Amino acid sequence: MKALVQRVGKASVSVAGEEVGRIGRGLVVFLGVAGGDTERDAQYLMQKIINLRIFADAAEKFNLSSLDISGELLLVSQFTILADTRKGRRPSFVEAAPPEQAEALFNYAVGLARDSGLKVATGRFQQSMQVEIHNDGPVTIMLDSRDKFG
Helix, strand or coil: CEEEEEEEEEEEEEECCEEEEEECCEEEEEEECECCCCHHHHHHHHHHHHHCCCEECCCCCEEECHHHHCCEEEEEECHHHHCECCCCCCCECCCECCHHHHHHHHHHHHHHHHHCCCEEEECCCCCCEEEEEEEEEEEEEEEEHHHHHC
Protein backbone atom coordinates (compact mmCIF):
# COMPACT_ATOMS: atom_id res chain seq x y z
CA MET A 1 0.00 0.00 0.00
CA LYS A 2 1.35 3.39 -0.95
CA ALA A 3 0.39 6.85 0.21
CA LEU A 4 1.35 10.15 -1.32
CA VAL A 5 0.95 12.70 1.49
CA GLN A 6 0.74 16.44 0.92
CA ARG A 7 0.68 19.04 3.67
CA VAL A 8 -2.04 21.55 2.84
CA GLY A 9 -3.56 24.80 4.03
CA LYS A 10 -6.87 23.59 2.61
CA ALA A 11 -8.16 21.10 0.05
CA SER A 12 -11.36 19.81 -1.49
CA VAL A 13 -12.54 17.03 -3.75
CA SER A 14 -15.46 17.10 -6.19
CA VAL A 15 -17.24 14.49 -8.30
CA ALA A 16 -19.24 15.63 -11.34
CA GLY A 17 -19.16 19.23 -10.09
CA GLU A 18 -20.42 18.33 -6.60
CA GLU A 19 -18.06 18.92 -3.68
CA VAL A 20 -17.92 15.69 -1.67
CA GLY A 21 -15.12 16.53 0.77
CA ARG A 22 -13.30 19.57 2.15
CA ILE A 23 -10.63 20.11 4.79
CA GLY A 24 -8.70 22.99 6.28
CA ARG A 25 -5.10 22.73 7.48
CA GLY A 26 -3.88 19.17 7.41
CA LEU A 27 -2.97 16.41 4.98
CA VAL A 28 -4.24 15.18 1.64
CA VAL A 29 -3.51 11.47 1.32
CA PHE A 30 -3.64 9.73 -2.04
CA LEU A 31 -3.87 6.04 -1.16
CA GLY A 32 -3.08 3.18 -3.53
CA VAL A 33 -3.86 -0.42 -2.59
CA ALA A 34 -1.65 -3.12 -4.12
CA GLY A 35 -2.52 -6.76 -4.63
CA GLY A 36 -1.51 -8.68 -1.51
CA ASP A 37 -2.02 -5.72 0.83
CA THR A 38 -3.76 -6.48 4.12
CA GLU A 39 -5.28 -4.63 7.05
CA ARG A 40 -1.81 -4.66 8.58
CA ASP A 41 -0.55 -2.50 5.69
CA ALA A 42 -3.39 -0.03 6.28
CA GLN A 43 -2.69 0.03 10.03
CA TYR A 44 1.01 0.74 9.44
CA LEU A 45 0.35 3.53 6.95
CA MET A 46 -2.40 5.26 8.90
CA GLN A 47 -0.32 5.26 12.09
CA LYS A 48 2.61 6.65 10.12
CA ILE A 49 0.47 9.34 8.46
CA ILE A 50 -1.37 10.46 11.59
CA ASN A 51 1.88 10.70 13.57
CA LEU A 52 4.09 12.04 10.76
CA ARG A 53 5.86 15.13 12.10
CA ILE A 54 5.75 17.47 9.10
CA PHE A 55 4.19 20.56 10.66
CA ALA A 56 6.48 23.30 11.93
CA ASP A 57 6.86 24.15 15.59
CA ALA A 58 7.72 27.63 16.94
CA ALA A 59 11.35 27.10 15.83
CA GLU A 60 10.19 26.28 12.26
CA LYS A 61 11.31 22.64 12.61
CA PHE A 62 9.21 19.65 11.50
CA ASN A 63 8.25 18.55 15.02
CA LEU A 64 4.44 18.47 15.00
CA SER A 65 2.02 15.84 13.72
CA SER A 66 -1.57 16.13 12.57
CA LEU A 67 -2.59 15.07 16.07
CA ASP A 68 -0.51 17.86 17.61
CA ILE A 69 -2.13 20.57 15.48
CA SER A 70 -5.65 19.04 15.30
CA GLY A 71 -5.11 18.76 11.57
CA GLU A 72 -7.65 17.42 9.11
CA LEU A 73 -7.29 14.56 6.62
CA LEU A 74 -8.61 14.20 3.08
CA LEU A 75 -8.23 10.60 1.89
CA VAL A 76 -8.49 9.90 -1.83
CA SER A 77 -8.22 6.45 -3.38
CA GLN A 78 -5.73 6.57 -6.25
CA PHE A 79 -4.51 3.39 -7.90
CA THR A 80 -2.27 5.35 -10.30
CA ILE A 81 0.40 5.85 -7.62
CA LEU A 82 1.09 2.13 -8.08
CA ALA A 83 2.07 2.69 -11.72
CA ASP A 84 5.05 0.77 -13.06
CA THR A 85 6.78 2.95 -15.64
CA ARG A 86 10.03 1.00 -15.99
CA LYS A 87 9.15 -0.43 -19.39
CA GLY A 88 7.76 1.41 -22.38
CA ARG A 89 5.81 4.65 -22.29
CA ARG A 90 2.44 3.46 -21.04
CA PRO A 91 2.20 2.87 -17.28
CA SER A 92 1.25 -0.59 -16.10
CA PHE A 93 -1.11 -0.98 -13.16
CA VAL A 94 -0.78 -4.73 -12.64
CA GLU A 95 0.34 -4.17 -9.03
CA ALA A 96 -2.98 -2.51 -8.14
CA ALA A 97 -5.44 -4.62 -6.16
CA PRO A 98 -8.76 -5.61 -7.74
CA PRO A 99 -11.44 -2.95 -7.07
CA GLU A 100 -13.34 -4.98 -4.44
CA GLN A 101 -10.19 -5.60 -2.37
CA ALA A 102 -8.96 -2.03 -2.85
CA GLU A 103 -12.27 -0.51 -1.78
CA ALA A 104 -12.46 -2.68 1.35
CA LEU A 105 -8.93 -1.74 2.43
CA PHE A 106 -9.43 1.92 1.55
CA ASN A 107 -12.59 2.00 3.70
CA TYR A 108 -10.71 0.22 6.49
CA ALA A 109 -7.99 2.91 6.33
CA VAL A 110 -10.66 5.63 6.46
CA GLY A 111 -12.07 4.01 9.59
CA LEU A 112 -8.62 3.97 11.20
CA ALA A 113 -8.18 7.65 10.37
CA ARG A 114 -11.56 8.49 11.91
CA ASP A 115 -10.65 6.50 15.04
CA SER A 116 -7.79 8.99 15.57
CA GLY A 117 -10.31 11.72 16.39
CA LEU A 118 -9.18 13.94 13.51
CA LYS A 119 -11.69 15.35 11.04
CA VAL A 120 -11.64 13.09 7.97
CA ALA A 121 -13.10 13.72 4.52
CA THR A 122 -12.89 11.44 1.48
CA GLY A 123 -13.38 11.33 -2.22
CA ARG A 124 -15.54 8.65 -3.85
CA PHE A 125 -14.04 5.30 -4.71
CA GLN A 126 -13.65 4.51 -8.44
CA GLN A 127 -14.98 7.92 -9.50
CA SER A 128 -13.37 10.60 -11.61
CA MET A 129 -12.52 13.32 -9.09
CA GLN A 130 -11.25 16.86 -9.19
CA VAL A 131 -8.97 17.56 -6.26
CA GLU A 132 -8.10 21.13 -5.34
CA ILE A 133 -4.99 21.30 -3.18
CA HIS A 134 -3.33 24.28 -1.56
CA ASN A 135 -0.01 22.54 -0.88
CA ASP A 136 1.74 24.16 2.07
CA GLY A 137 5.50 24.40 1.68
CA PRO A 138 5.26 22.55 -0.65
CA VAL A 139 5.64 19.40 1.40
CA THR A 140 4.98 16.08 -0.35
CA ILE A 141 6.08 12.69 1.00
CA MET A 142 5.70 9.15 -0.39
CA LEU A 143 5.09 6.33 2.08
CA ASP A 144 5.03 2.61 1.31
CA SER A 145 3.82 -0.07 3.72
CA ARG A 146 6.50 -2.38 2.32
CA ASP A 147 9.01 -0.20 4.16
CA LYS A 148 7.66 -1.28 7.56
CA PHE A 149 10.23 -4.02 7.94
CA GLY A 150 13.12 -2.19 6.26
